Amino acid sequence: MTNNMTLGQRFLANEWSALAVAILVGLVVLASMSPAFLTEFNLYVMLRSFCVVLIVAFAQMLTLAVGHMNLSVGALGGLVAIAVGGMMEKWGFPVPVAVLAGLAIGAAGGLINGLLTVRTGINGFIITLATASAFTGINLGITESIPFYNLPAGFVAFGTGRLYALPYLLLPPVLIALALAFFLARTVPGRQLLAVGGNPHAAELSGIPRDRVIVMAHTLSGLLAGAAAILAVAQLGSAQPSIGVDWLLMSFAAPIIGGAALTGGHISVAATALAVVLIVIIQNGMVLAKVDPYWVQFLLGALILAAVGLNRLRAVRAGGA
Amino acid sequence: MTLSVSSQSRARPSWLAEQSNLIGLAVIIVLFWVLFTSLAPGFVSSFNLFALSRSLAVDIVIGFSTMVVLATGGMNLAIGSIGVCAVMASGYLMQTIGLPIPVAMALALLLGAFLGWLNGFVIVRSGVNSFIITLASASLFLGGMLILSKAQTFNALPPEIAAFGRMRWGFLSPLLFVALGLGAALIVLFRFTALGREILAAGANPRAAELSGVPVGRAIIIAHTLSGALAASAGLMLVFRLGAAMPSIGQDWLLPSFLAPVLGGTLLAGGFVSVVGTILGALLVTTLRSGLLVMQVGNFWLQLFLGLILLFAVMVDRYRGVYAERRSLGRKNPRQTSGRSA
Numbered sequence: 267m268t269n270n271m272t273l274g275q276r277f278l279a280n281e282w283s284a285l286a287v288a289i290l291v292g293l294v295v296l297a298s299m300s301p302a303f304l305t306e307f308n309l310y311v312m313l314r315s316f317c318v319v320l321i322v323a324f325a326q327m328l329t330l331a332v333g334h335m336n337l338s339v340g341a342l343g344g345l346v347a348i349a350v351g352g353m354m355e356k357w358g359f360p361v362p363v364a365v366l367a368g369l370a371i372g373a374a375g376g377l378i379n380g381l382l383t384v385r386t387g388i389n390g391f392i393i394t395l396a397t398a399s400a401f402t403g404i405n406l407g408i409t410e411s412i413p414f415y416n417l418p419a420g421f422v423a424f425g426t427g428r429l430y431a432l433p434y435l436l437l438p439p440v441l442i443a444l445a446l447a448f449f450l451a452r453t454v455p456g457r458q459l460l461a462v463g464g465n466p467h468a469a470e471l472s473g474i475p476r477d478r479v480i481v482m483a484h485t486l487s488g489l490l491a492g493a494a495a496i497l498a499v500a501q502l503g504s505a506q507p508s509i510g511v512d513w514l515l516m517s518f519a520a521p522i523i524g525g526a527a528l529t530g531g532h533i534s535v536a537a538t539a540l541a542v543v544l545i546v547i548i549q550n551g552m553v554l555a556k557v558d559p560y561w562v563q564f565l566l567g568a569l570i571l572a573a574v575g576l577n578r579l580r581a582v583r584a585g586g587a
Numbered sequence: 588m589t590l591s592v593s594s595q596s597r598a599r600p601s602w603l604a605e606q607s608n609l610i611g612l613a614v615i616i617v618l619f620w621v622l623f624t625s626l627a628p629g630f631v632s633s634f635n636l637f638a639l640s641r642s643l644a645v646d647i648v649i650g651f652s653t654m655v656v657l658a659t660g661g662m663n664l665a666i667g668s669i670g671v672c673a674v675m676a677s678g679y680l681m682q683t684i685g686l687p688i689p690v691a692m693a694l695a696l697l698l699g700a701f702l703g704w705l706n707g708f709v710i711v712r713s714g715v716n717s718f719i720i721t722l723a724s725a726s727l728f729l730g731g732m733l734i735l736s737k738a739q740t741f742n743a744l745p746p747e748i749a750a751f752g753r754m755r756w757g758f759l760s761p762l763l764f765v766a767l768g769l770g771a772a773l774i775v776l777f778r779f780t781a782l783g784r785e786i787l788a789a790g791a792n793p794r795a796a797e798l799s800g801v802p803v804g805r806a807i808i809i810a811h812t813l814s815g816a817l818a819a820s821a822g823l824m825l826v827f828r829l830g831a832a833m834p835s836i837g838q839d840w841l842l843p844s845f846l847a848p849v850l851g852g853t854l855l856a857g858g859f860v861s862v863v864g865t866i867l868g869a870l871l872v873t874t875l876r877s878g879l880l881v882m883q884v885g886n887f888w889l890q891l892f893l894g895l896i897l898l899f900a901v902m903v904d905r906y907r908g909v910y911a912e913r914r915s916l917g918r919k920n921p922r923q924t925s926g927r928s929a
Contacts, residue, residue, distance in 0.1 A: 406888075563726050570723035571723045571724070
């Protein structure tokens with residue numbers, strides 16, 4: 267099939283191509299239009315906003331991988347954020363303990379999502395819609411919408427520190443991305459995860475414990491939502507109960523722009539990361555161009571539709587070739 | 588990809604099962620009313636009943652808006668965004684242009700229907716899952732509205748608007764009767780018209796419907812158009828209630844929009860709706876919200892309760908489904924029980 271394709275067709279068939287071109291065009295346009303774009307500080311700002319979004323996108327990507335969805339990423343993130351903040355401020359927990367406990371809460375939330383979905387056989391959409399409301403309720407019930415401000419200085423310093431244009435905050439997302447790529451490409455559970463998403467029935471027939479893999483995907487998704495929340499707390503320097511309320515669209519946007527199929531089995535760590543880069547560049551460009559911030563919301567919607575359309579086109583072309 | 592719970596429960600529930608669900612829901616609602624009334628006498632004060640009837644009206648119509656799309660087996664995440672677009676359009680038309688109220692309202696409803704049509708059209712033409720399309724369009728519509736309105740509230744609307752919102756028929760707001768009237772119209776649509784039947788058929792089994800000559804694409808587009816118009820109606824009800832057109836309307840509709848129909852027994856998989864169930868589901872949600880408010884538990888824990896109730900309701904529904912499946916195992920082939928996205 268590949269032999270018959272022209273160079274252009276092959277380029278179109280590549281997952282990353284459109285994204286890479288869009289990112290390059292964006293970089294060139296912004297660099298030529300605004301001298302502030304390529305300054306060290308602006309690059310630092312962009313990389314910093316990249317961190318949380320990337321992990322949120324990964325959290326959704328893992329549930330998409332098995333053909334499920336997780337509407338509770340943001341709600342779970344908010345809960346972990348205030349739990350970590352509360353543990354550090356009210357109970358004086360050392361930072362590593364609080365961070366580990368926060369990750370555990372995230373994983374536990376994901377485990378609940380996974381078990382409920384698998385055990386009841388109810389659509390994951392409804393289950394995570396319900397648990398999202400429950401997580402938000404616990405968050406608001408505990409905090410009554412009041413943030414935790416007095417966090418350990420070292421923790422806050424990590425959120426703002428940088429080496430030239432590189433924020434320290436970037437370290438965890440890069441490690442997580444590498445770990446995920448390795449997990450999905452090289453480990454047995456990772457391959458099983460993709461197999462279940464690609465064809466649950468075939469996977470089950472070949473002896474893969476389907477339910478256990480789905481629960482694992484949800485648990486990892488919760489764990490990553492927790493990690494994103496902890497980074498968001500470090501980034502903001504305070505544990506806001508509102509962390510996560512605006513994650514939903516972003517969490518779906520990046521994997522889908524990166525070519526993930528809702529039906530499962532088809533995800534890419536690199537393409538998702540590139541999609542986040544594109545989103546961050548667009549947001550930054552909007553700020554530099556002093557455009558109404560509401561355009562970001564509008565463009566994100568348009569971008570998802572464009573990506574979905576492009577994927578359809580690619581599928582049709584591939585089918586026809 | 589279908590979002591089916593399982594292929595067996597796609598079958599329309601029996602008349603008896605449907606009634607038992609409605610009776611169960613009604614019993615739960617009565618229990619909560621007894622509980623709230625005994626704990627907080629203010630719950631049945633005429634002031635609170637009036638406030639309750641106003642928010643019930645909105646919750647019912649939001650529920651309908653999701654229900655008509657669930658009938659086709661799809662979903663509409665853009666309900667809140669369509670609602671707020673209609674709200675801001677009505678505000679602009681009345682306050683800035685100075686159009687008479689009925690004309691402005693009609694145009695706002697048309698806008699809602701048009702945005703819903705747009706959703707349906709793109710879903711049918713692209714063949715992409717309605718979840719993704721409406722997630723994206725929700726962002727698109729909301730962004731467009733914010734860009735155009737600059738997030739400014741229209742609060743110099745004609746005084747008749749707020750006056751109608753405050754109007755009482757006995758204990759109740761006339762808005763509630765509007766909502767019930769819409770419910771009656773929907774019952775007629777789904778029970779007695781060919782169009783309603785086509786929408787349900789398209790949801791129950793698209794391929795079979797297509798083969799038996801039902802225009803499935805058209806049915807889906809019409810359901811989404813209807814959903815848009817209903818979302819706009821819910822938004823306009825809030826304009827009456829608040830006496831202003833605010834850009835923040837609709838942002839918390841997602842959960843209640845699914846709560847009411849799902850509690851009421853409407854199937855996510857499509858093919859079956861319960862209008863009365865949706866009304867009762869909305870009543871349960873409004874009762875809880877109002878009761879917790881009167882008991883001063885506050886809004887903070889409300890979210891937790893709503894989430895747990897939704898979980899409880901879908902699980903009860905699921906186990907009822909399993910029971911029904913077991914009973915019908917002798918007749919039906921249970922082979923396909925595990926749907927792909929279960």
